[in-house]
Amino acid sequence: MYRTHNCGELRISHVGETVTLAGWVQIGRDFGGLTFIDLRDRYGITQLVFNMDENPELAEQARKLGREFVIQAIGVVRERSNKNPNRATGDIEIEVTRLTILNGSKTPPFTIEDESDGGDDLRMKYRYLDLRRKPLQKKIIFRSQLAIESRKYLAENGFLEIETPYLIKSTPEGARDFVVPSRMNPGQFYALPQSPQTFKQILMVAGMDKYFQIVRCFRDEDLRADRQPEFTQIDCEMAFVHQEDILNTFEGLTKALFKKTLGIELDDFPRMSYDEAMKLYGSDKPDLRFGMVFSELNDLAKGHGFGVFDEAELVVGICLKGQADNMSNKDFKKLTEWLKRPQIGAKGLVYVKFQGDGSIKSSVGKFYSDEQLKTWGDRMGAEAGDVLFILSGEAEKTRNQLSSLRLELGNRYGLIKEGDFKPLWVVDFPLLEWDEESGRYHAMHHPFTSPKKEDIPKMESSDKKVLGAIRADAYDLVLNGSEIGGGSIRIHDRALQERNFKLLGFTDEEAEAQFGFLMGAFEYGAPPHGGIAFGFDRLAAVMNGSASIRDFIAFPKNNQGRDMMIDAPAPISEEQKEELAIKTIEKLN
Numbered sequence: 104m105y106r107t108h109n110c111g112e113l114r115i116s117h118v119g120e121t122v123t124l125a126g127w128v129q130i131g132r133d134f135g136g137l138t139f140i141d142l143r144d145r146y147g148i149t150q151l152v153f154n155m156d157e158n159p160e161l162a163e164q165a166r167k168l169g170r171e172f173v174i175q176a177i178g179v180v181r182e183r184s185n186k187n188p189n190r191a192t193g194d195i196e197i198e199v200t201r202l203t204i205l206n207g208s209k210t211p212p213f214t215i216e217d218e219s220d221g222g223d224d225l226r227m228k229y230r231y232l233d234l235r236r237k238p239l240q241k242k243i244i245f246r247s248q249l250a251i252e253s254r255k256y257l258a259e260n261g262f263l264e265i266e267t268p269y270l271i272k273s274t275p276e277g278a279r280d281f282v283v284p285s286r287m288n289p290g291q292f293y294a295l296p297q298s299p300q301t302f303k304q305i306l307m308v309a310g311m312d313k314y315f316q317i318v319r320c321f322r323d324e325d326l327r328a329d330r331q332p333e334f335t336q337i338d339c340e341m342a343f344v345h346q347e348d349i350l351n352t353f354e355g356l357t358k359a360l361f362k363k364t365l366g367i368e369l370d371d372f373p374r375m376s377y378d379e380a381m382k383l384y385g386s387d388k389p390d391l392r393f394g395m396v397f398s399e400l401n402d403l404a405k406g407h408g409f410g411v412f413d414e415a416e417l418v419v420g421i422c423l424k425g426q427a428d429n430m431s432n433k434d435f436k437k438l439t440e441w442l443k444r445p446q447i448g449a450k451g452l453v454y455v456k457f458q459g460d461g462s463i464k465s466s467v468g469k470f471y472s473d474e475q476l477k478t479w480g481d482r483m484g485a486e487a488g489d490v491l492f493i494l495s496g497e498a499e500k501t502r503n504q505l506s507s508l509r510l511e512l513g514n515r516y517g518l519i520k521e522g523d524f525k526p527l528w529v530v531d532f533p534l535l536e537w538d539e540e541s542g543r544y545h546a547m548h549h550p551f552t553s554p555k556k557e558d559i560p561k562m563e564s565s566d567k568k569v570l571g572a573i574r575a576d577a578y579d580l581v582l583n584g585s586e587i588g589g590g591s592i593r594i595h596d597r598a599l600q601e602r603n604f605k606l607l608g609f610t611d612e613e614a615e616a617q618f619g620f621l622m623g624a625f626e627y628g629a630p631p632h633g634g635i636a637f638g639f640d641r642l643a644a645v646m647n648g649s650a651s652i653r654d655f656i657a658f659p660k661n662n663q664g665r666d667m668m669i670d671a672p673a674p675i676s677e678e679q680k681e682e683l684a685i686k687t688i689e690k691l692n
């Protein structure tokens with residue numbers, strides 16, 4: 104037997120027992136006649152003690168142990184004179200009688216402590232060492248619990264877990280595909296799925312009724328901190344449902360996950376239409392952990408000789424409570440520079456300070472009387488001590504910019520309470536989204552999303568405005584300003600699906616070549632259906648108040664899409680290229 108107990112298990116009640124432990128040497132310390140070793144495994148740390156006077160040979164052996172050696176120790180549990188209240192096993196230690204080295208270790212390239220001294224790439228290269236660190240272990244364990252609880256909830260609610268293929272066909276819609284050459288079909292390629300979307304819909308046509316899968320998806324996009332080229336979704340689809348049924352089922356899932364993994368009971372989730380979210384927060388994923396709702400000022404601010412506002416499509420502002428007397432001209436200058444960076448692209452910032460002493464100070468004081476500025480403050484609920492931040496310009500852009508400013512101020516002024524969770528359903532998304540670059544409409548969610556019934560006639564219009572106003576039965580679950588999930592009721596009728604492809608600029612031939620199988624299936628009794636997918640990595644991260652999903656993935660890729668441990672991607676041999684017909688293609692080109 105390698106061990107009778109693990110390293111997080113022994114308590115005062117075990118005193119006197121002979122036990123066997125196995126694990127890694129965290130650290131060793133010599134105090135004259137005594138040598139202490141902290142022995143670590145997934146479950147915790149237990150102190151081993153060796154006495155030079157009683158067993159010099161063994162103590163000498165212990166002194167030679169290096170960090171990360173794998174050892175087995177047999178000994179007697181005894182009460183510690185010097186207890187450590189910060190450790191679950193801190194009341195006891197093991198007086199070792201036999202020590203076996205199971206494996207040695209080189210000195211690790213960084214410290215295996217809660218706070219490591221290793222850089223990102225180094226820790227990724229030695230991911231197995233990084234994963235030995237407690238904070239990372241906790242995250243991976245949390246993810247495992249989250250997956251297990253998801254399965255439990257969905258199984259209890261009648262969902263079937265069904266796998267869909269990873270080798271599928273490339274389609275130009277959506278993000279870029281990762282492709283895989285086919286040896287047996289020279290010159291032809293599979294694509295890795297960006298999501299199992301069409302397969303799960305086909306499963307509904309096949310009568311499976313409720314499907315889920317915790318599934319890997321692949322998107323060849325530029326990477327950011329919260330993006331990975333391969334990521335995991337809790338992917339679901341249900342037949343004979345309306346939007347309401349889906350929202351209820353997955354609100355239930357989210358609540359169950361919070362309860363089971365964090366012990367938190369969430370209230371019913373509020374709902375907001377996409378239009379409202381954009382108007383009030385300038386974002387389709389508003390962070391509701393703090394206020395600072397947008398107020399539009401066109402009627403109050405225009406027509407007073409301030410050209411910037413007069414020419415703007417939208418004048419809109421937010422109110423920051425209680426900071427007027429703390430903010431200097433320099434602060435506003437810095438914020439203005441921050442807003443003018445290309446990432447945000449604002450032209451400038453107007454502020455109004457309602458100072459503690461009742462006076463008003465504003466960057467546009469020349470153009471507006473105090474009385475006029477007060478009417479702005481009244482609209483925003485400002486009191487003495489508050490500051491208004493106002494942006495103007497083209498409506499959509501200005502809302503975006505103010506949304507960034509709102510988040511920045513929320514962070515800077517500590518308006519976000521740690522451990523607070525504010526979920527939100529955003530509903531009634533537009534069906535289509537105009538793409539300047541290609542000069543045509545794209546599907547805002549994906550091309551299988553159903554327009555709202557009452558908006559179907561609008562699909563016949565050739566007016567850009569009318570098309571842009573078509574609403575879809577599409578919804579997102581937002582948590583603390585992150586999009587956690589998204590889905591829609593689907594089109595299940597061939598004619599409507601064809602119509603939608605036309606709107607998206609597909610010719611009949613293109614639609615048939617790419618999605619003929621799905622439209623064909625719709626001709627054999629497709630039930631009304633809809634679904635949703637949760638970003639699993641992101642859900643795990645947001646539930647832990649973490650901005651990055653990387654630590655919640657056992658083997659993530661770096662910002663260049665590289666796996667630093669196995670060193671992928673990598674070239675392939677000439678023989679492989681030959682076999683995959685890549686050589687021939689190179690020659691033909």
Ligand code: ASP
Binds near residue numbers: 299339591635
């Ligand atoms: N397939 C969609 C996505 O990956 C989710 C859905 O519509 O169910 O975003």
